[in-house]
Amino acid sequence: MSAEIRLQPGEVLFREGDPPTTAFILDEGQVEIRATQRGRQVVLALLGPGAIIGEMAIIDAAPRTATAVALSACRLIALDRTRIAERIQAADPVIRALLQGTLQRYRGALAALQGGTTRAASVERPDEAVGVSKMRLESQLRAALEVGGLDVRYQPLMEVASGRIAGFEALVRWTHPERGPISPAEFVALAEETSLIVPVGEYVFDIACAAARDFIDAAGRPLFVAVNVSARQLREPGLLERVIARVDAAGLPRGSIKIEITESQAMDPVLMQGFIALCHGHGVKVALDDFGTGYSHLTQMHLLPFDTIKIDQGFVRSMLDDPRSMAIVETIVAMAKSLDASIVVEGIESEAELAVLRRLGCDYAQGWLVGKPQTREELLMRAEILFT
Secondary structure: OOOEEEEOOOOEEEOOOOOOOEEEEEEEOOEEEEEEEOOEEEEEEEEOOOOEEOHHHHHHOOOOOOEEEEOOOEEEEEEEHHHHHHHHHHOOHHHHHHHHHHHHHHHHHHHHHOOOOOOOOOOOOHHHHHHHHHHHHHHHHHHHHHOOOEEEEEEEEEEOOOOOEEEEEEEEEEEEOOOEEEOHHHHHHHHHOOOOHHHHHHHHHHHHHHHHHHHHHHHOOOOEEEEEEOHHHHOOOOHHHHHHHHHHHOOOOHHHEEEEEEOOOOOOHHHHHHHHHHHHHOOOOEEEEEEOOOOOOHHHHOOOOOOEEEEOHHHHHHHOOOHHHHHHHHHHHHHHHHOOOEEEEOOOOOHHHHHHHHHHOOOEEEOOOOOOOEOHHHHHHOHHHHOO
16 A cells, blocks of 8 residues: 555545554545444544544454545555554553553444444453553552552672671562562562652662661661662652751761662763762762663763762673683773772672682672671671671
8 A cells, every 4th residue: 555645525545344454644634434333324533634543443453443534635644554563562561551441442332332232341462461460560569668568678788808898788679468579670660660769769768778877876887878779760859858868867977878870870971960969069979880781881981970880790700710701890990990989899709709809909899798688677686797
């Protein structure tokens, strides 16, 4: 079918029962949409320039339920079924589920008007099931947040030179009442798709400040807790001011709470320059997390004065066996030092890996060799050993 179609008054674009091969954009003219209802023709809609025609049959791959007739000279652009399907498939599953639900109700209402019978709609398409599942999980996450059902664990960071615990990274966890532990990769990503990440982030800061107060009191010396911040949180007005208010309310030194930003979020230099400057003005340090995971823009690093650079554990896993991985770690460490940033290496699981960090002069080690993520209560029970 030609991309451009011209119709004269009275010509039919498609009829009820036709297969759904194409949708159309109406550029010029008017088109009337008619359907047979209880044996007579009824006008469902009158469409003008800019309208999309015939898309519903394409979306749910069903025969046409109405007839489209030109009321005046019309010019239309044909939209191939494959192009529409590709765009729908690329859309968020929630949007697809909402679209499919709307179509089901429309088809049911039209069938009733035509004298047919309707049947209860059910979730049959895989994409619709995924969308419904995401909406259900989001609702359950909101409920968990309201009742304090999210947990925060703390993974220790060791100062390599002294061997002492210097601080912790706060990691939010969620145990679903039916599914059990939900992967942070799933529920944090879900929260980031909506404004829900903002109250989740506020919740973590509340809990982390209280924990930092307990850890410092137990250790009798300065410690820090690092909290991850999402791109959506960074764009939320007043984020840092609310963090500072929590730090001050807990009676903590400003350096007790560090903000971690993943590399993928840090590459908006204008936003990040302003945010880092604001943090430094309030005595808050900022770490660049997951450095080297594929988003590096070294041309921008000199513009962003991060206090800490965290080397992703992916390099650590192979650095003892792969000279190229070792060379990358050595290069990142040298670069961080030249930028006057402290260095955290994640994923340390063996004494041999820790020995490499000592040789390179890294500042902090994080990983199962140092300690697994634990609750505040578990850590405080081991305070005498942990903070020695």
